[in-house]
Amino acid sequence: MQWRSPEPKSSYDAVIVGGGGHGLGTAYYLASEHGLTNVAVLEKGWIGGGNTGRNTTIIRSNYLFDESAALYDHALKLWESLAQSLNYNVMFSPRGVMMLAHTIHDEQILKRHVHANRCNGVDNEWLTPEEAKAFCPALNIEHNIRYPVLGAALQRRGGTARHDAVAWGYARAADSLGVDIIENCEVTAINRGSDGTVESLQTSRGLIRTRRIGVCAAGNTSVIMNKVGVRLPLESFPLQALVSEPLKPVLPCVVMSNGIHAYVSQSDKGELVIGAGTDAYTSYTQRGALHVSTHTLEAICELFPAFRRLQMLRNWGGIVDVTPDRSPIIAKTGVPGLYVNCGWGTGGFKATPGSAHVFAWTIARDEPHPINAAFTIERFRDGHLIDEAAAAAVAH
Amino acid sequence: MLLIKCPYCGERPELEFVYGGEAHIARPAPEADLTPGQWAAFLYARTNTRGVHAERWRHTRGCGRFLNALRDTTTDQFIATYKAGEARPPAELAQKEP
Numbered sequence: 001m002q003w004r005s006p007e008p009k010s011s012y013d014a015v016i017v018g019g020g021g022h023g024l025g026t027a028y029y030l031a032s033e034h035g036l037t038n039v040a041v042l043e044k045g046w047i048g049g050g051n052t053g054r055n056t057t058i059i060r061s062n063y064l065f066d067e068s069a070a071l072y073d074h075a076l077k078l079w080e081s082l083a084q085s086l087n088y089n090v091m092f093s094p095r096g097v098m099m100l101a102h103t104i105h106d107e108q109i110l111k112r113h114v115h116a117n118r119c120n121g122v123d124n125e126w127l128t129p130e131e132a133k134a135f136c137p138a139l140n141i142e143h144n145i146r147y148p149v150l151g152a153a154l155q156r157r158g159g160t161a162r163h164d165a166v167a168w169g170y171a172r173a174a175d176s177l178g179v180d181i182i183e184n185c186e187v188t189a190i191n192r193g194s195d196g197t198v199e200s201l202q203t204s205r206g207l208i209r210t211r212r213i214g215v216c217a218a219g220n221t222s223v224i225m226n227k228v229g230v231r232l233p234l235e236s237f238p239l240q241a242l243v244s245e246p247l248k249p250v251l252p253c254v255v256m257s258n259g260i261h262a263y264v265s266q267s268d269k270g271e272l273v274i275g276a277g278t279d280a281y282t283s284y285t286q287r288g289a290l291h292v293s294t295h296t297l298e299a300i301c302e303l304f305p306a307f308r309r310l311q312m313l314r315n316w317g318g319i320v321d322v323t324p325d326r327s328p329i330i331a332k333t334g335v336p337g338l339y340v341n342c343g344w345g346t347g348g349f350k351a352t353p354g355s356a357h358v359f360a361w362t363i364a365r366d367e368p369h370p371i372n373a374a375f376t377i378e379r380f381r382d383g384h385l386i387d388e389a390a391a392a393a394v395a396h
Numbered sequence: 397m398l399l400i401k402c403p404y405c406g407e408r409p410e411l412e413f414v415y416g417g418e419a420h421i422a423r424p425a426p427e428a429d430l431t432p433g434q435w436a437a438f439l440y441a442r443t444n445t446r447g448v449h450a451e452r453w454r455h456t457r458g459c460g461r462f463l464n465a466l467r468d469t470t471t472d473q474f475i476a477t478y479k480a481g482e483a484r485p486p487a488e489l490a491q492k493e494p
Contacts, residue, residue, distance in 0.1 A: 222444035233440035235417070236469075280415040281398075283469050284446045289397050291411065324440050381436035 002168055003047075003175035008182050011209035012040045014363055015201060016216060017187050017224055019043025020052040021163075022341055022348065023216035024170035024181070025356025026363070028086075031177035033357075034364035039179045040210075041171075042203060044186035048167030051218050054286075054318035055349040056241050056263050056275035058254050060097040060158035062117050062124045064391035067374040068327060069120040074371050075354025076157060082353055088169030090161050091268065096253040097158030098127070098136060100303070102147040106259050109391070110153040117155075127152045136253050138304050145302045147260050160254060160265055160273075166352055190228045190338070198228075198337040214339045214363045219284065219319025221342040230333050232342065233380050234321045237278040239346050240288035242297075242315040246270030250306070260299040272310065274300060278320065278346060288317040320345050324380065326389035330359050330372040339363050340377075401477045404459045416452030418442050419464045420484060445469060450484050453477075 014030060016023045019041045030036040043049075059079055061072035083090050101107040110126070117124035129141040132152040141149045171181055182205065189202035190213065200209040217224045219236040251266040263275035276296035279288050293315060301308045323329060323343035328351070330341045341359040344351060358369040368376075379385055398410040424430055424438060443449075449469045454462050462480040467473065476485045 220446065222442070223446045226443065231437065231441040231443065233436075233442065235442055235444050236446075280410070281451070281467070281472075282417075282444060282449065283472055285470065285472050289410070291397050321444075380440045381432045 002172040003181050006180045006182065008040060008185065008203070008205050008208055009180065010207070012180070013038040013210065014212040014214065015039070015208060015210040016041045016214045017201075018050075018216035018218065019047045019167075019171070019181060019183065020050050020216060020218060021048070021166045021170060021352040022218075022344075022355050022359070023214070024167055024174055025352055026214055026216060026341065026359045027179045028170045028174040028177070029357050029360035030364060031174055031179055034360060036364060037178035040208065041174070041179060041181045042185045042187060042201070042208075043181070043183045044204075046183050047171050047181065048164050051318040051320065051348065052167045053164055054241060054316055055163055056265065056273050057160040057163045057349060058097060058158070058256070058263060058265065058275070059092070059161055059350040060155050060254075061122050061350070062097070062099070062113055062153065062155045062158070063388055064113055064116050065386050065388065066120060067386050068388055069117060069122050070371050071354055071358070071375070072351055073120070073122050074357070075351045078353035078357060079161065082166075082169070086169040086173045088165060088172060090165045090169050092159065092161040094157050094159040096135065096154055096156045098132060098253050098255050099153045100132070100255065100257040100259070101150045101152060102257065102259045103150070107150050110151070113391075114153050122155075123157050124153055124155050127154050136251065136255060138250055138306055139255070140303055140305055147257070147299055147302060149303070158254065163349060170356070187224060187227075190224070192228065192335065196336055198335060211337050212339070212363055213337060214341065214359060216341045216359070218342070218344065218348065219321050221321050221340065225333070225340065228335055228338065230335060230338070232329070232340070232377065233324055234343055235282050236284060236319050236321050237281070238283050238285060238288040238317040239278045239320045240276040240293050240315060240317045242274045242276065242293055242312050243267070244272040244274070244307075244310045244312050247272065247310070255303070257299065257303070260296070262296045262299045262303070264300055264304075271313065272307065278322075284319050286317045286319055320348070322346070324389070325385040325387045327386035328355070328375055329377055330355060330362065331368065331376045332362070332366070333377065398472060398474070400453060400465065400474065402455045402458060403463050403477055403479045404461055405455060408455070408458055412455060412457040413453045414456045416454055416462065419450040419452045448475060452480070
């Protein structure tokens with residue numbers, strides 16, 4: 001195995017709840033940057049079996065607002081050297097992320113993103129339909145389709161990475177620094193001391209004492225936080241993805257269309273990796289409705305007529321926790337010693353290294369890193385929303 | 397796709413409905429002197445239940461009326477639907493059916 005399977009110790013200096021990329025990365029940075037090595041990661045299932053292994057692996061940082069651009073570009077810069085840092089091939093492939101415009105409104109908002117990104121030092125450029133087709137030859141730019149391509153925004157530094165390898169790489173690196181990775185360990189209660197500070201976790205593998213808990217539980221964050229009476233502005237929805245049968249290389253970049261909820265890239269195995277939208281209702285079922293993925297496939301078949309003959313091999317769902325402004329929460333909680341990293345909604349994978357890096361800082365120093373200082377719970381009280389939902393008008 | 401039993405129209409496909417989020421969250425009275433934190437709790441904080449969830453739906457492409465439902469978010473199975481304004485059905489109802 002690439003990491004040990006230790007029995008949980010009776011106490012730790014910090015415990016991370018959730019063994020996905022964000023949680024494992026947090027433990028890794030706690031150990032490597034803050035000298036906290038008596039740390040456990042508790043995972044109720046297996047490492048990387050949640051959204052880390054279920055997403056469509058897209059990495060980009062072309063967000064509209066300053067706070068988001070800083071956070072996601074922090075992550076993108078860490079992606080660029082992550083394989084070297086972890087000594088583990090995460091197969092980061094900056095092959096370019098192309099976002100299509102189908103209406104004049106899409107065009108206006110994408111151009112606004114291009115300009116805002118450039119002001120923030122984030123690369124992004126506008127392509128005409130012909131330039132988009134030159135970059136991605138399979139793209140249909142005829143005018144007679146239901147969603148004609150009016151242009152595209154291209155972030156060349158964006159791309160994909162091997163999602164499982166990200167979890168495994170962080171797990172192995174954290175383990176080698178002394179972090180205990182404990183699988184099949186579900187948190188059933190969080191106990192607080194007389195001063196209100198967290199004191200211990202009740203788990204399916206016994207009681208674990210700790211004064212610092214970082215929750216990275218994605219779609220199940222509300223379930224964990226409700227145990228300590230912290231109500232969060234989160235709702236959990238199923239988000240679907242699919243892969244096709246493998247093909248020879250046909251799609252050299254990531255193609256996204258926010259307007260029609262289609263995300264497609266080609267894995268190194270040759271499968272088309274396709275992301276669909278969320279279901280309308282909250283759910284924890286890790287599956288989604290057929291009409292949601294059908295809608296995406298219909299759109300993709302118009303954009304790439306050659307894909308009509310493909311068969312889809314597998315589809316699945318993951319549960320994503322969505323905030324009202326579609327920006328994450330990486331913050332203290334009001335309960336001393338309890339920290340939360342959640343609300344990544346439909347786009348958390350791309351942020352994994354940056355999210356983990358600033359969350360580890362927040363836990364180690366009991367104060368946010370400047371990059372996540374705005375991503376508080378209190379922003380919903382104070383009105384300082386980071387409204388990427390309104391900026392994109394769709395899930396992203 | 398879910399099959400939802402509208403209390404007015406009967407069973408209809410999910411596509412006729414719009415989801416309305418958690419049910420039974422009462423808007424504070426206009427004269428209530430709320431703190432910003434209380435307003436934020438009303439507007440944004442949600443139980444996000446893993447289990448039996450009381451939620452609103454609107455039959456937009458049917459009768460147009462709001463309804464409430466109890467649904468198990470671990471199976472997506474509906475336990476009951478009832479008219480807006482009615483009290484949440486008792487918990488035993490949720491336990492009676494699988």
